[in-house]
Amino acid sequence: MESNLLIMGVGCVVAAIIGGGFRFFGMDVPLINSIKRQMLLGLFGLVLISPTVNPNGLTHFKCDRYARVAIEQHKKNLKLGCNLVGIRWHDNFEGHYNWCLSQSNGISKYEMDLRKSKLDDCAKSVKI
Known part of the structure; x- marks a missing residue:
C-alpha cells in the first residue's frame, strides 16, 4: 500500500511541476490550465507521499x-x-x-x- 501511495504522490507532484504541459511526439499535451489546480495537485501529492516519508x-x-x-x-x-x-x-x-x-x-x-x-x-x- 505504501508503494502505491508513493507512486501516486510522486505522479501528482510531477504533474504539478510540469503543469503547463509538455510536448510528446510533436504534440502539445496540456495537463493543467490553472495555477491553483497545479498547487492543489502538488499539495495532494505531498499528502500522499507523507506516510511513506514518515512510516509511523x-x-x-x-x-x-x-x-x-x-x-x-x-x-x-x-x-x-x-x-x-x-x-x-x-x-x-x-x-x-x-x-x-x-x-x-x-x-x-x-x-x-x-x-x-x-x-x-x-x-x-x-x-x-
Whole structure:
C-alpha cells in the first residue's frame, strides 16, 4: 500500500511541476490550465507521499482505526448480550491502540476479523 501511495504522490507532484504541459511526439499535451489546480495537485501529492516519508504516520493511523473498531465491536458484544470476554473485549482505547502499535502487520486485521466472526456467530444465534 505504501508503494502505491508513493507512486501516486510522486505522479501528482510531477504533474504539478510540469503543469503547463509538455510536448510528446510533436504534440502539445496540456495537463493543467490553472495555477491553483497545479498547487492543489502538488499539495495532494505531498499528502500522499507523507506516510511513506514518515512510516509511523501510517502505523498510527492504522492503530487509531484498529482501536476504534475494537471498541465498536465491544459495544456490539454488549448490545447483543453475546457475553464475549477476554483481553480482546474491552472499551479501553489506549489499551487497544498500544497493543496494535506493538504488533507486526496483519495481526491487528486478524484480530478485527476474529472479533467480527465471533459477533456474526452471536448475532445469528440471538436473531435480533
